């Protein structure tokens with residue numbers, strides 16, 4: 001896509017976010033759902049497939065373009081992006097990158113059109129930060145695989161039409177080897193869901209447990225090579241981490257804008273609180289860290305596109321930006337005083353929403369381990 005086409009898409013996304021989604025943020029939070037007509041607008045704009053390949057109906061954005069869109073998505077409730085995030089991200093990318101031609105043709109155009117919702121089912125109890133310890137199994141039975149196990153915290157599970165599921169196919173292998181990935185129809189007999197999780201924030205974005213009880217899937221549901229699913233998951237997560245870093249930048253911009261607008265008008269002692277230099281300091285620190293985060297994300301995205309760094313950079317960006325937006329939302333509440341603690345004030349909602357960014361798609365500790373160990377390995381340190 002040329003630069004002009006992309007800037008038209010970005011402007012349209014900005015307009016949708018600011019004119020349609022933001023006015024309904026509070027409703028989305030209170031009702032814990034994305035209104036149906038918004039889903040239609042998202043589909044019309046092609047957002048269910050913005051990161052899927054153009055030849056399968058997506059917009060095929062580069063990582064540099066992806067982060068520019070995520071800056072816009074991040075400016076409103078994260079539930080907005082969550083609805084189409086798994087199609088473009090972790091679930092759709094596994095099929096786009098590693099699926100057979102037949103799988104791509106079967107799923108990608110419908111994912112890109114928003115006719116199907118795909119969910120990525122990797123995490124289990126005792127296999128979150130270290131998914132290589134997962135216990136879901138898939139055993140071969142004639143021309144089928146039989147999948148059994150329980151996944152938890154799966155985004156969009158209650159809406160999903162298909163799950164990209166990671167399961168151990170070789171019980172004799174340990175760790176990441178011997179794990180494979182499958183596309184499983186959400187309606188297949190034996191697939192059931194737990195109740196929707198009650199979360200601290202990000203209302204309107206749904207997660208739940210997913211149970212696979214002896215689910216029979218055809219042999220061609222296997223994505224890519226048998227036993228290589230884990231390395232696939234890692235590649236896809238790395239792209240997702242950079243995207244989340246950009247979402248954090250978007251949210252930091254929003255809470256900064258809310259804080260500046262509030263400080264410029266809310267008064268104490270007859271003068272706007274923005275006259276107080278300690279309030280200015282809160283705003284200055286938010287702004288400084290925000291522009292550092294944005295520059296970091298853009299730099300890492302450019303190096304992701306050239307293939308120069310697809311692991312350490314995305315983790316460093318996710319680490320910095322998720323921690324940065326935590327500080328930004330905290331300062332934004334501070335600028336708003338008591339109002340910042342009241343429900344229905346946007347910064348109160350963002351304060352809760354932001355907390356997830358330090359946990360999912362790899363905790364901050366996990367990002368530190370990836371960055372630290374990656375640099376040491378590059379310097380020749382032997383693997384432990």
Ligand SMILES: Cc1cc2nc3c(=O)[nH]c(=O)nc-3n(C[C@H](O)[C@H](O)[C@H](O)COP(=O)(O)OP(=O)(O)OC[C@H]3O[C@@H](n4cnc5c(N)ncnc54)[C@H](O)[C@@H]3O)c2cc1C
Pocket residue numbers: 119120121122123124126127128129130152153154155156199207356359360361362363364365366369
């Ligand atoms: C709302 C939400 C949506 C999610 N969506 C999805 C989804 O769609 N698909 C999916 O598969 N998963 C999803 N997840 C799961 C998410 O990625 C995991 O929760 C996350 O990776 C952390 O794993 P855990 O919860 O098992 O915590 P744990 O791994 O048990 O972590 C607990 C603590 O131990 C620390 N820790 C663990 N290992 C190490 C280590 N090696 N070094 C240092 N510290 C360590 C962690 O940093 C953390 O502080 C979602 C989670 C949530 C909450």
